[in-house]
Structures are given as C-alpha cells and as structure tokens.
Amino acid sequence: MPDAFIYDHVRTPRGRGKPDGSLHEVSTLRLATTALAALKARNELDKTIIDDVVLGCVDPVGEAGGDIARAAALTAGYGAHVPGVQINRFCASGLDAVNFGAAQVMAGQHDCVVGGGVESMSRVGIGASGGAWPVDPSIAIPSYFMPQGVSADLIATKYGFTRDDVDGYAVESQKRAAAAWENGRFNDAVVPVKDVNGLTLLARDEHLRPGTDMQALGSLKPSFVVMGEQGGFDAVAIQAHPEVEAVNHVHHAGNSSGIVDGAAAVLVGSAEAGRRLGRPPRARIRAFANIGSDPALMLTGPIDVTRKVLARAGMTIADIDLFEVNEAFAAVVLRFQQAFGVASEKLNPNGGAIALGHPLGATGAMLLGTALDELERTGKGTALITLCIGAGMGTATIIERV
Numbered sequence: 001m002p003d004a005f006i007y008d009h010v011r012t013p014r015g016r017g018k019p020d021g022s023l024h025e026v027s028t029l030r031l032a033t034t035a036l037a038a039l040k041a042r043n044e045l046d047k048t049i050i051d052d053v054v055l056g057c058v059d060p061v062g063e064a065g066g067d068i069a070r071a072a073a074l075t076a077g078y079g080a081h082v083p084g085v086q087i088n089r090f091c092a093s094g095l096d097a098v099n100f101g102a103a104q105v106m107a108g109q110h111d112c113v114v115g116g117g118v119e120s121m122s123r124v125g126i127g128a129s130g131g132a133w134p135v136d137p138s139i140a141i142p143s144y145f146m147p148q149g150v151s152a153d154l155i156a157t158k159y160g161f162t163r164d165d166v167d168g169y170a171v172e173s174q175k176r177a178a179a180a181w182e183n184g185r186f187n188d189a190v191v192p193v194k195d196v197n198g199l200t201l202l203a204r205d206e207h208l209r210p211g212t213d214m215q216a217l218g219s220l221k222p223s224f225v226v227m228g229e230q231g232g233f234d235a236v237a238i239q240a241h242p243e244v245e246a247v248n249h250v251h252h253a254g255n256s257s258g259i260v261d262g263a264a265a266v267l268v269g270s271a272e273a274g275r276r277l278g279r280p281p282r283a284r285i286r287a288f289a290n291i292g293s294d295p296a297l298m299l300t301g302p303i304d305v306t307r308k309v310l311a312r313a314g315m316t317i318a319d320i321d322l323f324e325v326n327e328a329f330a331a332v333v334l335r336f337q338q339a340f341g342v343a344s345e346k347l348n349p350n351g352g353a354i355a356l357g358h359p360l361g362a363t364g365a366m367l368l369g370t371a372l373d374e375l376e377r378t379g380k381g382t383a384l385i386t387l388c389i390g391a392g393m394g395t396a397t398i399i400e401r402v
C-alpha cells in the first residue's frame with residue numbers, strides 16, 4: 001500500500017466569531033478560497049496534479065452549503081477538472097478531511113489531495129444545520145442527550161477536576177499561545193485574509209487574551225448551570241452515570257474553546273506526487289482511526305481512539321513525542337492527560353482552542369499543521385493529533401517527520 005505524505009499546510013488566522021470580528025465580512029467561500037489559493041501559490045501547484053479537495057464544514061448551510069469544497073476549488077484557481085467534497089464529523093471534520101485524502105492516496109486511487117476545512121461561525125451560527133439528536137426523543141432519550149458543556153462538567157465531576165484545575169489549564173493555554181506568536185512559531189503557516197481591494201483584514205489570531213490570570217477567570221460564572229439545573233440535563237447526566245451524585249459546574253467561556261472563523265488546507269500526496277511537485281515530504285501519515293464513545297460523557301473519545309490508533313500503528317503512548325488534543329473544554333485535555341500520564345510539556349505546547357479558538361470544520365487540519373511545525377522546530381519524530389466529537393466519537397492521526 002502506498003504511503004501518504006504531508007507536503008505542506010497553511011491556515012488563516014482565527015477571527016472572533018462575532019459581528020465585530022475581523023473576518024465577519026468575509027464569506028465562507030472566500031475564507032476557504034484564501035487557504036486553498038495560498039497553498040496553491042506557495043507550492044506552485046500545477047493544475048493537473050490535484051485529484052481532489054476534501055473540506056470539513058460542520059454547518060454546511062446557507063453560504064456554506066452546496067459542497068463548499070468544490071466551489072472553493074474553482075475560485076482558488078484549481079481548474080474545472082478538480083472535484084471537491086464537503087464532509088462533516090463535527091469537531092473532527094478538518095482532521096478527517098485530511099485522513100480521507102490520505103486514504104485515497106494509500107488506496108492508490110489518487111496521487112495528490114488537498115484536505116482541510118472551513119467554518120465561518122460569525123456568519124453561519126453554530127447548530128444552524130440542525131439535527132435529530134437534540135430534538136428527536138427516539139435518539140435523544142436512549143443516548144442521554146445533553147449539551148456539550150454539561151457533558152464537560154460531568155467529566156470534570158466524574159474524574160475529580162476542580163474549578164481551579166480547569167481555570168489553571170486555561171491560563172496556561174493562553175500563555176503558551178501568546179508565547180508561540182511572540183516567538184514566530186505560527187508565522188510560516190498563517191496566511192493573512194484580505195478584502196477585495198487587497199488590504200489585510202487579519203494576519204494574527206484575534207481570540208487570544210494573553211493577560212488572562214486566575215483572578216480574571218475566577219470572576220466568571222459557570223456557563224452551564226441553568227442548562228443543567230433548570231433545563232434538567234443534570235438529571236440526565238446522573239441517570240447516565242449514577243456514580244455521580246451531583247454535577248459540579250466548572251466550565252465557562254474562559255476555559256472553553258472560543259467561537260471563531262477560520263480555514264485550513266493540507267497538501268497530501270504519494271511519493272510520486274512529491275517528485276512531480278519537486279518537493280520533499282515533511283511527514284508521513286502513519287495511521288489514523290475513528291471510534292464511537294460514551295454519548296453521555298461525549299467528549300472522552302480522544303482516549304478511546306488514541307488506544308485504537310496506537311494499536312493500529314503498533315506503537316505505545318511512550319512512542320509519541322508530541323500530542324495535540326483539541327481544547328474543546330479544559331476537562332477534555334485534563335482527562336486525556338490523566339488517562340495516559342502525558343507530561344505537560346508534550347501536550348499542546350503552543351496553546352490550543354481555549355486561547356486560539358475552535359473553527360469547527362477547520363480545527364483538526366489546523367492542529368495537524370501545528371503539530372508538524374512543532375516536530376520540525378524541536379527535531380522530534382512523532383505526533384498524535386486527536387479531537388473529541390459531539391454525540392460521543394473520537395478521531396486521531398499519527399504523523400512522523402521524514
């Protein structure tokens with residue numbers, strides 16, 4: 001089976017996902033086009049080399065609907081012959097898009113694929129595409145549906161993470177992300193988003209709050225108390241996990257992932273594609289996996305899928321030099337660290353979605369790129385990238401530098 005290699009990656013900065021965010025005036029199509037066009041330009045991609053474009057998008061409705069990947073491939077100048085497909089596995093969509101492309105290469109059916117994702121959360125609201133899980137009793141009741149924030153609080157309660165624990169993690173994420181920008185670690189990957197006149201709208205992630213400290217976070221009220229207590233979801237959580245007597249609500253906006261706009265693109269190909277590109281590969285995709293997990297806890301999928309992908313790769317946790325675990329909520333990463341005993345310095349060394357934001361369909365591709373850059377910066381060999389997913393799932397990918 002052919003290997004799938006990573007040749008390059010780019011991403012936009014993450015803009016605040018609100019009407020006053022710098023990317024609010026940028027359409028989903030233009031956001032995706034920015035990433036695809038930058039990847040094409042800096043690699044001088046011949047129009048004949050790209051076999052497919054796979055983009056994650058979690059709310060593919062309105063301007064983001066109608067197969068945004070095909071539309072973006074056309075507007076980015078990839079040529080009419082290049083197809084595109086949009087996929088949705090909630091928060092892992094961007095990583096799965098890269099994995100889908102890698103699978104096409106490994107199967108020998110394509111030589112070169114662009115995987116990535118896009119989400120304009122300021123323009124297409126979270127949950128805009130709807131879904132059966134929250135509203136149809138035939139699935140909601142037996143699967144113990146509850147909002148993700150309540151699930152995150154359930155994890156914190158069940159595994160013993162206090163408010164100070166989750167706030168402390170959030171402060172560290174902010175510090176690491178600020179240091180990464182200050183030291184230029186994102187410079188090679190981030191491409192500015194410009195308006196129709198060519199003027200830069202945003203060149204740096206704008207969700208960061210580098211001055212965040214424990215005192216500032218301590219003043220914030222938990223966000224999911226009303227949902228849990230008055231909405232009845234605490235009762236659902238306890239029914240699903242009766243070992244928990246009461247849910248301790250510890251998550252709020254400061255220790256949860258930020259709502260942002262952003263896009264990313266990753267160039268994946270075979271060894272032959274590299275020869276045609278005239279570029280050496282930067283990393284090999286060694287293994288990837290998906291798994292279903294407890295839908296009530298919902299956000300512990302990274303633990304289950306990490307065990308699965310390590311087994312598939314014939315590796316142990318000790319074989320991994322670097323971990324990128326999406327910071328959907330602080331307790332998600334703390335539970336991952338608790339489960340595997342991962343040293344703090346190996347886990348999200350450049351911060352994560354708490355500081356930088358979580359553009360749902362694009363985050364997975366962004367994390368993969370961040371992991372690759374960090375491997376190259378430190379001279380290390382292997383990285384594992386994983387994300388929790390709504391409805392109880394997990395996706396993980398192992399890459400090794402070449």
